[in-house]
Amino acid sequence: MHLSGHTLNGSEIFFECLRREHVEYIFGYPGGSLLKVYETLYEVQDIRHILVRHEQGATHMAEGYARATGKPGVVLVTSGPGATNTVTGIANAYMDSSPMVVFTGQVPSSLIGNDAFQEADIVGITRSITKHNFLVKDVKELALTIRKAFFLATTGRPGPVLIDMPKDVLNSSCAFHWPESVDIRGFKPTIKCHINQVEKAAHKIAKAKRPLLYIGGGVISAEASEELRAFAIKQNIPVTMTLQGLGAFPGNHPLSMGMLGMHGTYWSNQAVNACDVLIAVGARFDDRVTGKIDTFAPHAFKIHNDIDPTNVDKNIKVDLPIVGDAKDFLAVLLEETPNTVENREPWLAEIQSWREQCPLTYNMEDGALRTEFVIDEVSKQTAGHAVVVTDVGQHQMWTSQYYTFMNPRSIITSGGLGTMGFGLPAAIGAAFGITDRPVVLFCGDGGIMMNIQELVTAVHCKTPIKIFLINNSFLGMVRQWQELFHKEKYSFTDLADSNPDFIKVAEAFGCKALAAETPDAAKAAIKEALAYKDGPILVDFRVVKKDMVFPMVPAGGSISDMLLARLNPKTMV
């Protein structure tokens, strides 16, 4: 407040605005168009700048931080290549609805459009992968633009917002005024659900014999886990979750069914098939969840609550759409449903029988080290309370199956975009936000190479992340599809001859590293890694090469047609 009315330059205004938005961390990388900002930053004490080694890393770190804390992640990069390097991270945050504000430097206003050195039309490039973006043309607009960007990124369905700041805007000065409130006439998200609609839902649910809650990441964004738990228990309704929804309901509760969809549990998908009322909350009927649309939940009356009206009736026609915040929806639903509950024991017993019929299992007989074992063991040793970050691929799906998530904001994973290389930087970002729980990363040997440079950032900042490298020397998920659907042509997925020695790589970066090749060694290494506090630690788990993730619904298939095991046993290990 003390600076209000004072004449400040654009860079000073930038930091003053970040203070007003309570920003703790900036993930950034300097460059020509941002020299003034970095000059000001040199004296800034109260906001910590984390120097990344590639701008993509900054975006994933910001997203990891945002997902772990619920606060918007902040990225600062220079113009041109600095800006274009953020594209994948922005697209990732957009697909997974993570709040993020990306600041890009830009060439001076007078040079825009002239193909100037390090010029890229980043506002044009990111238009379809941001919730909104801005080019600031006058320093007088800077404060209001930053205010708007944080408001948009965190209000309604969260998402990334980009602000492009030309060099001359950052250099010129004006009187600083912080807008206390912000009003954007084209942005009025519906937060409160229509009460009549919720009453209808309550009525339908109360009478349901085989209801099922289908919970997505929206419940976590809305901080609605308490309401969900109270409602599910009060109404005795089983809960299945999407990849992003895991942790919204405690994984060890008898009503928890784990994940549904392509690699979901057998009993979840059978329950979707058989339920009479499906209550989707903060989920978007993604193709990885529904499989073949026509056969998805064919007997169910479908209720769909989502904060974004475009998600309603997008992939699937629902019977009762309810636009609004998940927290409001579940809280009102909790009040509106009667205390006397329809007898759901037969339904729960049926689910239990599916659970017994096809439990999640893996081979523990042959003494080989398997990913499932590693994840299972980490789940046990952390009692399901770690913040778990994953990369993309087989290990990601096994994480959904074998880690028992006990809390919301505990799985940080690239769901929508499926970005390999997301995991390592996202874990680093998460560890800046969360210091009272271990942050563990499961990452494949393919994905870790996609942003390996950020290991320096973790070492330099002594970020105590546990990097559990699931090393099968294969691009395992692609290999799995090649085996199942592409005539076993393992085209460019075998990395055995080209992978580096990950222990040496880690050590060269200054990171402690261990290797494990047997279940016993893995158990001990996990214990050691979890106890290690002095910066990052990497464990290279050399797991079997050709395991596959089951159950699996082939793309476009009905979720009732799950593959439960390998078609051709001769291709085993």
Next chain:
Amino acid sequence: MKHIISVLVENKFGTLNRVATMFSARGFNLSSISIGETEDPEISRMTIVTFADDQIINQVIKQLNRLIDTIKVTDLTNQPHVERELLLMTLKLSKTQQHEIFELINVFKGKVVDIKQKSITIEVIGSPDKINTTIDIFKPYGIKELARSGAVAIHRGE
């Protein structure tokens, strides 16, 4: 089915691009789009003509609403509205057909905006259907160039 959608948007640079990008990114049909300032200089009105079934048009309208620079979206298709398009067209002019051409201009309530030795430029205003018919009818006389504005539309007053 054809839909005519009227959209009030912030009169800022890039807004037209945002709308057009959204249509192409989502794979929606965009038959025509026109934009101009309204009585409030901060607001522009866009008229969009698109072909879509009920489910898609629902998404089109929701996705338009979702854009931050969009203030109001109205599907005029099933409401009382006026829809007009402007056609400017230059035709070859020959002595033998001159008479016929002038008659046809009258039939379509067109106006001659320019005339030269060997060509004539006319304007015709009407519904996009009428503009289509006009073009079909004049084609045999030799169209040198034409420009269509795309439809603009407005709700009828009460």
